[in-house]
Amino acid sequence: MELSGSFAGRWAPDASVFLIGMRGVGKTTIGLMLSGVLSRPFLDADRIFESAVGVPLKQFVDEHGFSAFRDRETLLLQQLVREHARGKVIALGGGVVEREENRRIIEQYAASRGPVIRILRDPNAVLAFLSAPAKDKSTWTDLQESYAAVWQRRIPWYESCSNLAFVAPSPDSSAHPSLALKAAEDAIKRFAERLVGVPSPRSLRALAATRRTTALVLPLSLVDELDRPRLEAATRGVDAIEIHIAQTLDISTARFDFGTHIALLVGRLRTMTRLPLLYRPSRQAYSAHDASTYFQLIKLGFELACEVVDVSLNLQDEELATLLEKRSPASQIMLSSTLDPSQSWGDDGARAVYARAARLGANVIRLEKAVASVDENLELRRWQTEIAASDGPPLIGLGHGDTARLSLLLNSLLTPVRLPGAAENNVDKVVLFTADELRHTSRLAGLDHPRCVHLVGTTAAATTLGQRLLDAGFRVDITQTPPLLTDVFSHPDSRAVVHLALIPQPSSGPPVPKLSLLARNATRHDVVLCLRRSSAALSSRPQEAGVYVAENTLALAVSHLVVKHLSPVNAISTRSTAILLGVPTLSAGIVPELLAAVHHLGIRRIAAVGCSSDALERLRNFEVLRTVVVTASLDEAVPALRDEFGAGSPTVIISCDADPPDLPPVLAHAVAPGIVVHLPEARLPSSGARQVENQPRTIDGWLYVGSVELSREREDRLYEVVTGYPV
Template sequence: MRTPWDGSLSRRFDSDASLVLIGIRGCGKRSLGLIACTALQRRFITEDHYFRQVTGYTRQEFLQKFGSVEFQRRDVEVLKMMLDNHRTSCVLEIGLGSLTRTVQDHLRVYSRTNPVVYLLRDMVQIQSFLKLEDESARLLGDSDSLHRRCSNLEFYNAEDQSSGSQTEEETPDRRSIHYSFKLKDAQEEFTRFVRFITGAPSHYSGYDSPFALLETPPELRSYTHAIFIRLSDLLDSAIDLAHLESGGDAVELCVDRWDRHLVATISKQVSLLRRATKLPIIYSIDTARLLANHRGSSVPPAQDVYFDALEHGLRLGVEYLAVDLSQDPSRVSQVIQGKGRTKIIGHYLFEASSAISWEDEGCLALFLEAERLGCQIVRILRVAAEREENEAVRRFIDKVKALPGAHSHLIAYNVGVIGRTTQVFNRLLTSVTHPAILRRGDYRRDPQITSRDAVHALFESYVLDPLQFYIIGASVAYSLSPAMHNAAFRHCGMGHTYQIPQSASLAELDRLGRDPDFGGTSIVQPWRVEITQRVAAKSRHAEAIGAVNTILPLRAAPDGTVFSLPEQAQRRNQAGPVAAWYGENTDWIGVLACIRRHLSPRNAISPIKSTALVIGAGGMARAVIYAILQLGCRKIFIYNRTLERAESVARHFNSWIGGRAESQEVVRVLRLSQEDWPADSCPPCIIASCVPADTVGDEPPAQFEVPLQWLGNPTGGVILELAYKPLDTPLLRQMRQFRRETGRHWVLVDGLEIVAEQAMAQFELLTGRKAPRRLMQQEVLRSYAGEQGAFDEKTIQDRLKGVY
């Protein structure tokens, strides 16, 4: 059913505008509502709870006492009251009331100021969950599409593969028998979705480092690529989604089929792409194919088909929408007005026979017109007939650069085989193909090169330079970092090398770190804290932690002028004189990712109740404490053999917290392992052991076991063992036995998972490119030789699935 956009549905809201979730029974409103509340730090108000609060009766009780007519009248009245009285700082769940015409009319007006998200889910899953007969399921499904009339956004709640189920029933997680783990994939995806549509900060809120890949959009980075995928290929299962996670900085979904039956299907495919790649989505439409398929049809007119397809892209809250600027200007303007937080890519594609060439003033005029319409990015493509046209592209780009003042970002290149050179040297979101696309159609305008091809060509043409990366620290002979990083360099087409220097000392770092070919280094114990005094600048995260595990070079011009930090980020992968160093920390990112992945919803962080225990007081312990603070936990205990070091770390973080207007003592020291757990705090649900695997300085090896009186949390939690040599530490052996004996639900995370997570974040900082996650995880497992020898292939695959 078509719902034309009439200008009344907006997608730009005040940052605190309440979020409304609507949809039929079984679509996941309650679960996703709780996720949204956690992500946005808001109150959750449900239709059922509010009805009882206002009337004093449950809905069923009210119906039995007053009858259906009075119930329907009162139900609508209370629903409208709930919406009107909670316009800010809430997440509102609306159930069956959203199917009434009166409430839908109210929601339609409400959506002018607030995000109203229609949640949909596969009807087979809903039918199974609700145990419905076929006819009941059909009637419920028929009513579902009514929600598009009164909502301005849409989210497909795809089946969660992390647990194999998405029902409300208990399901075992990937690591522990009898343990419930629900909605982990959906949690991550929906969190990103609600933060994007509301403009809330992302996971790494305020990550102000210009080197941070997650927080820097592709248009602000150099030589970025968008993996081009046709909807038809997705629907025909011609794409291996599991292997799309690297090879691009965004994914462009090109809609080349459209009818009223495909609306929910497209919503689902966008959801699956988000989940598989975790990349920004560019939503585009193959205008020629779409309009050709509807030419001559009067219901609906071909132009309506195109703008309906565009409107649906905006409903899905995609990061980028490509708009064909050759279409009706007034309707294009309407689309741009309703874009919300989606960025508009104004798109032109010229045939080889077109009268407009790169040299014409008309081409520049088109760029300026797109900018005037409000396009943040302008994409001009041309089908090249001869190679001489490639040089014309460069001249056109120079002409745009010469315009005075600030302007929209420009994508400009020739499409097709002849234009490959211009595609390689285009700096922003070049469309590329990918090995996971299992078939190649006869679309000659579709990308012919992969991201790896383009990056390799940039190195071969000396635009980018092969650099040297290192790991500095004690006991790095068995480090897995060289294997991970070198495999990732090869995979991405980069000419870099990562190695262990002959001498493990800070004096060696001084020598290597001044080489023009120096790309950066990892810092491990015992120098994470000491190195903070040697960097010229550092991220606010490294500053707060008081430890650095990553150094990047700060380069200077020939006259000695040091480039600004944003320009330094643009100059990654390029050699040059090193004037100073920049300090970063990715240890906390790796720890944060592992805790988020494995902490059960039943142990969701509460600033008042949640408690954490950190063993150790070195640089890694500091990163763990910072990660736990970022999760919102405000009760953290440190235990360390050397009491003075533990007290120093506690003072550091309490001072930092105090500087942020939080006056309570957040980090406390446990003096003796024989002590009972403090009576004023809940037993910990997060325990992290940060003592090293080998003796370093005065730090003992990883022989720690948690005193049993500290393991009183009835719902368990997460144990992180950061040592991985040996992999099976006394702590992990203790906790396996403790689980068997008590049945408490502790998830165990060993050091291999954590080291891989921090290395992937480090790769992205050092290179500015998306890390090939699965490849790096595989390399860790294949390169590891522990006390039982190397892993066999089955064990590797099991661990990649989280089964170990």
């Protein structure tokens, strides 16, 4: 589900990105990663300073004093903004904000010229990092002032100088050093996608016109208590997460200043889920005496690039206009208010509130009120239907009290649902269902016509997928006979039937001729052919057939596993190489799928080691690969790749051997180990084959991924291909 826009348009697409933040938060590491993702040069202001003066920073300060250092630092900052304002990623020194003149330069750049990102990290983790011995972490060798005191003094300066904030995940100390920063790499990649613009974003209005969507209400105070498995279970079938910030609870219990406290929790949530975030400070937290705190909360939501930010209509127009000037183009605005009990849904007073929100630039409007009768819920639904037929922003309408629960059933856009097992079942007087309760009750009441997926095929994959689709709120039909397309797309509810998926038996050929024509680099199994309609077609051309989409789930799964686990040190580049190991004659048909995975990763040079002649023939016919070298053993592969391509050690090995491969010293002792994807099911198992462990394991720094995780990944890719929802 894509909710957001992008930062593109607020400044030039190639505007340089400046990074600011305390020493030890990871500006250099994040900057290097960001420069790789954006394909831009990285400049470190401290290194440029040292190159210019010819001595380390500390020596310069010892010889000339801090005043001279700050003078030279200001000149360097002016030069960077003047000469490198386009196409760069630039990390500034932690103390650059100490001088008012520097702050003014950075603030002016952030106001109109380009992104300035303040890097945040748990202060306790930073202190532990700085205290660790024998690490070349910084030019400074001692702290002349306590870190906490410096942090507190600089917090408002970092905030005033930046227009974005990024929470750097702490390295995983249990992982191999080359994999310790994997979480940070994943986070910066997603942030960078937003920085340069997300293609074809879906608006809230488009979502409201096509299907029901829900948002899990998650009090921010619970984020520390959740782990990834529990969150994944709670968000199954949910479209977004509504972060509920109760000021009196979250801020009063903060370990640090409230902005850092909230940002760190949002950052942790980002590492556990890819769902869009609806950032919603409690309206009860706002009053005249703490308006500045509320404004800071909203500004923080914009800076963290939350996909939707809720802003209270209780503010005056002038206050709202000032606040919305701070909005990030990456965030859509939800303006919300609670109607007076004397007002009715759709009366002149309610319409005036809606019109004001629309005039102020809301992407979506959320109104609530106390509901005393069932008829009031029906009035709300009639008004929502009227708005849906107009050009205005969509309306989320919610009632207070048990009688108002019908409003949750009738609402179709980002309906709030509660966390299963939560002690409280209401938020801001709205009595909530869980996602499962909402779906079940809607169906019993005949209010919900779930999207339908026709699965053609009786394989285990179809059965497993069918159950997952049911859990996510789809209607599923599993059959061996493809239905007539006219029957599929002439359903009376144009929003009900969405997809037709053809899942062939592993031992059979394609179920329809179009499968072999549409599937890219595909063999007869692992190919899913979908007939899918776009949201626009669903709403405007309900009788029109969809388009065929064919994908190979094995190829997608292998490429996703590599991206998920490959060290940031080994980021795929034009010099990357891979090894295809031990493909037997019986499994020669799998070669196009494995090569499709390698090609999807961007690798064009591979070594084929110990493969059958049939497999080699198929491999050489794969036109998109530039060159293939053939060797008999892994020991020969590395020098062969180096001699043929001038490339370094391969970082991806896809093995079809019955046993996990034993790596030769030239690979096992590599500075930056890679990943081994082991596919023993590609051949008949040998009697002495070692069992593949259920969980990925690390040997000599190389991550071995076996059948169990690959199977899970294939299920995820199958779900993604059929539904169109990213997993």
